[in-house]
Amino acid sequence: MFENMIYLDNSACTRLDERVLEAMKPYFFDTYAVATSEFGYSMGIDAKEGLENSREIIASRLGTDSEEIIFTSGDTESSNMALKGTAWALKEIKGRHIIVLQIEDFPVLNTAKSLQKQGFDVTFLNVDGEGFADLEGLRKAITKETVLVSIQYANQEIGTVQDLKAISEICKEKDVLLHTDATHSFTRLPLNVKELPVDLVTLSAHTIHGPRGIGALYIRKGTPVSKFMDGGFQEFNLRAGVENIPGAAGFATAVELVTEDETRQLEAMRNRVIERAFSEIPDVTLNGSREKRLPQNANLTFHYVEGESITLHMDMRGFAVSTGSACFSRSLEASHVIRGIGGDHERAHGSVRFTFGRYNRMEDAEAAIDAMSEVVARLREISPLARK
Amino acid sequence: MFENMIYLDNSACTRLDERVLEAMKPYFFDTYAVATSEFGYSMGIDAKEGLENSREIIASRLGTDSEEIIFTSGDTESSNMALKGTAWALKEIKGRHIIVLQIEDFPVLNTAKSLQKQGFDVTFLNVDGEGFADLEGLRKAITKETVLVSIQYANQEIGTVQDLKAISEICKEKDVLLHTDATHSFTRLPLNVKELPVDLVTLSAHTIHGPRGIGALYIRKGTPVSKFMDGGFQEFNLRAGVENIPGAAGFATAVELVTEDETRQLEAMRNRVIERAFSEIPDVTLNGSREKRLPQNANLTFHYVEGESITLHMDMRGFAVSTGSACFSRSLEASHVIRGIGGDHERAHGSVRFTFGRYNRMEDAEAAIDAMSEVVARLREISPLARK
Known part of the structure; x- marks a missing residue:
């Protein structure tokens, strides 16, 4: 580790x-x-x-x-x-x-x-x-x-x-x-x-x-x-x-x-991740509401890539994030939540959840999205699903 | 405390x-x-x-x-x-x-x-x-x-x-x-x-x-x-x-x-409490088997006295012991265990459980039975049930 x-x-x-x-x-x-x-x-x-x-x-x-x-x-x-x-x-x-x-x-x-x-x-x-x-x-x-x-x-x-x-x-x-x-x-x-x-x-x-x-x-x-x-x-x-x-x-x-101040800090990290993902990574979907969402939660689907691959590559770069993919969650099938909101299996499999806590800082959020940009680009290069 | x-x-x-x-x-x-x-x-x-x-x-x-x-x-x-x-x-x-x-x-x-x-x-x-x-x-x-x-x-x-x-x-x-x-x-x-x-x-x-x-x-x-x-x-x-x-x-x-050695130490304390209770305090009943019993457990009924009074007086002397009396156990009625083995309410109410653990020493067992002798004698003096 x-x-x-x-x-x-x-x-x-x-x-x-x-x-x-x-x-x-x-x-x-x-x-x-x-x-x-x-x-x-x-x-x-x-x-x-x-x-x-x-x-x-x-x-x-x-x-x-x-x-x-x-x-x-x-x-x-x-x-x-x-x-x-x-x-x-x-x-x-x-x-x-x-x-x-x-x-x-x-x-x-x-x-x-x-x-x-x-x-x-x-x-x-x-x-x-x-x-x-x-x-x-x-x-x-x-x-x-x-x-x-x-x-x-x-x-x-x-x-x-x-x-x-x-x-x-x-x-x-x-x-x-x-x-x-x-x-x-x-x-x-x-x-x-x-x-x-x-x-x-x-x-x-x-x-x-x-x-x-x-x-x-x-x-x-x-x-x-x-x-x-x-x-x-x-x-x-x-x-x-x-x-x-x-x-x-x-x-x-x-x-x-848990203080209100701390929660606002988590929310700022969440907002930063969502904003940068949309401005820097193509073919991204935000899962859930932009306005009415948990302050600590960002959940994004990076299309054409697999959640397990993202998790693995992020892990190799030192980041622990989760995915709605089946094997990761041990639930035997891809996220019932993403499918519940009308997402297909591909959207569920490519979903990545970032949830922030007390020991995260804004630079962690920035570093995570830097890493995510690289990982997604790299995985899309080798993905048969990706638009080249 | x-x-x-x-x-x-x-x-x-x-x-x-x-x-x-x-x-x-x-x-x-x-x-x-x-x-x-x-x-x-x-x-x-x-x-x-x-x-x-x-x-x-x-x-x-x-x-x-x-x-x-x-x-x-x-x-x-x-x-x-x-x-x-x-x-x-x-x-x-x-x-x-x-x-x-x-x-x-x-x-x-x-x-x-x-x-x-x-x-x-x-x-x-x-x-x-x-x-x-x-x-x-x-x-x-x-x-x-x-x-x-x-x-x-x-x-x-x-x-x-x-x-x-x-x-x-x-x-x-x-x-x-x-x-x-x-x-x-x-x-x-x-x-x-x-x-x-x-x-x-x-x-x-x-x-x-x-x-x-x-x-x-x-x-x-x-x-x-x-x-x-x-x-x-x-x-x-x-x-x-x-x-x-x-x-x-x-x-x-x-x-x-948990080691065998430790368990034998607890057993020695248990044995000492039972032996001294029988030799020093009149009208005592051992609840449960003498031979086939948990190494850490002694349970004695001191007749003519109430478990809650014993607990309180032992507590004032610095000992925490439990009783099969109703209010202590919050079970609304006196110990179903003592009644199950044929004991009446009086036997259940007067029962005291000593259970030993890692942080007890033989001198604790000795001190507990010293205190118990005094407490029981004292309570019997004022008990309307006791044979004077």
Whole structure:
């Protein structure tokens, strides 16, 4: 591996912030007991206090109270619980229909498919060419049997930010629960659940320089959710398992460390990459919306070249970027997101995602696009698909 | 909290070993990418290698190959997956009956109860006065409809170690899958899945000075298990979610650090506590077997006194011990384990568990029993139940 690898895949995973580790250490080495009730021993009571402080910090970033936040092992579990928990709780009462966006990330998409196998009827809602949910289609798809709508806040690959306000108004009007996967937008885009009537929100620490293995689910008070993880009585008896208190402390600190200033810096890098790609490289398509996109995300298709080849050649030059190509993502097929917005296999295979994080600087973005220009030119020279 | 708290609740949670944290750091700060396929960038390939090395270390401690180990978020998830995964996979093929031990820990016990609500028939197998499974009862309970038997290796509270060999022979003879929760015995007691025909084993790092939020499930090749955590294609497409590679590295190091010598030291402390309690304190009952018990576990009922009072008074003297009393454990009722072995509420309420770990020394055990003698005498003086 390169000594000074420039890592531009921050939506997949992020480097841990040293300050996050510092926040975890007291719970590794000093207050390492499980959280006990007030009838427990003092180390357990202190541990409980640490857990609740972390919960409070995360809750307040969403504009809510801590009893509406439960800790999970990450966004995958949170989305499993949101979808299965509401579907199971309401199937006898309301019905067996759920609606998810066609371009959701795998935790939502494949949980929906798993519910399909359990006899639920699932609508995979269409998106337009930039990835925006079809709002009229949503309105029409909701029936009296619909127990849940799950539409992501921002897309994991192409960064398109949905109009959650309009979506939540439709759901409220139709009296159906709304879940949103905010894994990629949390702290980078505003979300206040007191102002926006969303009922469930998936959150994760791994995208914001927090630890892996910890996430959270916002559950609006009164929302019917069956337990997904059975066992002990932790997390208001909603999620069993020994509490990951160091993880929760790390997550809370990661949340506190994200600032508006930093997000604007990531956005500037993103903008620079998009601008230079369009002005310096021919035959480029921006995937997703130019205006309403995640501040840290650029996703471009460089036509006539293969994503795996780009990744390999960028890697040899010291840059880590990802592609919507099949083998890279281990998903067995080319990006369902690019195909969902109407792209063909060639567009999906040639797509490259740059996602910026705390440890990137503007010169990294500049260097990446310098390298990208060379790599694309070189690969097109040898590509049978390219226009010479 | 006391500056030098003597922590004797290592079965609930353990202090992280500094060497475990050192093993995690490279994956926090250097190789922090997600694990990619061989078509990914080099940091992802390195991350994958780290993950697979950790898997290999854990597998080899069980005497098996790494493709039979999947990482989870901990023992709770592993047991959820083992029970629900096999029940769901086999319900249409074989039947809807499972058998679990009456004194299982909550992840198995309450997952079984959750399956009951889903229409499964559950047998809660009895134990004798020391906590041993009723083997004749097991033999009789297995029907053609039985998809799974789940019997723990060693009990979380009273430390009784089951005769897994006899149990596995019955299951093999009757052609039924066997799961065992080895959360409290892993590395402390031998378990070789090549020699013992157990099909699924729950493991966790938090009991052996590893990180919280990471565990594993051993799944014998060919065992039908439905996915519990839906989403991405990680862990041989059996368990979705961004891999917790630092956690896996920490878990593997925690496994490597447990030695036979250390386990014998814990056993000596346990023996000393039991011996001194019996010789110095009147009206004491040992809960569980004297001979076949977890090396690190002592569980004693001090009659005529309340567990919460003991915990509180021990805490004031600087000792953290746990009790099977209801409020302490947050389980709403007094220990189902003590009641399972025929104890009444009084015996459950007065039970105290001492579990030893790496950071305890013999003088801690001695000091704990000194303090216990005083605390029990004092509490009995004011107890209306005590024989004066």
